[in-house]
Amino acid sequence: MAISLLIFGSISILSMALPNQLYSSTPNLIDQKPKASAYTVVDHRIHIKNNWSETVAAYDWATGSGTEGDPYVIDGISINLAVFPMLTWTDWYSSYNYTGAGILIEGSTEYFIIQNSEFINAYTDPRIGMQESSGIYLHGKTENGIIKSNNFFNDFSALYIQNSEFIQILDNTIIGDADTNGPAFYLSHTENMIIQGNYIENHKTGVQVEGAKENILVDNNVIIYNEPNFMANGIMFYRVNNSAITNNELHGADAESIIPTESSQMGLRTAGLGSQAIQIDSSHNIYVAGNKYYDIYGNLIGGTGNFNIVVVIIAIVGAVCAVGLTLMITRKRKTNYS
DSSP states (O other): OHHHHHHHHHHHHHTSOOOOOTTTTOGGGSOOOOOGGGOEEOOSOEEESSOHHHHHHHOTTEEOOSSSSSOEEEESEEEEGGGSOOEEEEOSSOEEEEOOOSEEEESOOSOEEEESOEEEOOOBOTTTOOTTOEEEEEESSOEEEEEESOEEESOSEEEEEESOEEEEEESOEEEOOTTTOOEEEEEESOEEEEEESOEEESOSEEEEEEEEOSOEEEESOEEEOOOTTTTOEEEEEEEEEEEEEESOEEESOOTTOOOOOSEEOSSOOOOOSSOEEEEEESOEEEEEESOEEEOTTSOEEEETTSOSHHHHHHHHHHHHHHHHHHHHHHHHHHHHHO
């Protein structure tokens, strides 16, 4: 039954016309990651709000004009938030320190790329858990971005994306400390997002998505969470609809975890004690296929490693669904913003 649901979904996706690839006219803008010595150290937080052109004029590390053919590019920078003065949030009882974000982008609809950079030591007082303390923070209906081939070390969150859409998060490396970090990627009230090819290690949650209407693709990521008794999750969907979790490697699950290996329909809930490789709560029409699950010792405990014809079919259909959803998000972007 689950296989038939997946096949039906993949046929529906593949029935659409194939679009051109996003940024196909500017492949040279996405380069290989530089060596550490090639980073330009930035001695301040970067805040983009109706000031892209001024930023390009002022700094060598920013280029472009914000069009699809010539997007704004922030390339090869290093921001260590530990060296900046702390920000303070105050309530009726106390004051709490946090760093804020290395890059904050608000309400930007121009095309942009952030690549080949590093973001270190975004901090928040654990009593308040300020998600704004992240390497990169996008909100206010920010659109048309690619965040690619960056390194994030010891940040509360690598990325916090809120009320935004048409963002691709590709091939980044995130290393955290599960005792103090939150989710590596936290997406709130977003849609049309691609999270693909990232390596995430030792955050409480690898990818956490909440309140997404449609078209969130989490595909081909490696997520290692080393604190199985710390209520860690590999991937968490809460109130997410019409999306897919495919072809990921999830390391650190409990052998007793409830692991969805096929299509998840009608609000499947997998919450439970201990670590959950994938937790899906109050969500609808979520395709889950082609994933592999390992315990904290690297032993395969579920997924496509169980080589049989049923799982092979699920893995193949999962790959087809991932490609189809990528094309659908790209096509919608072209239609709405060309």
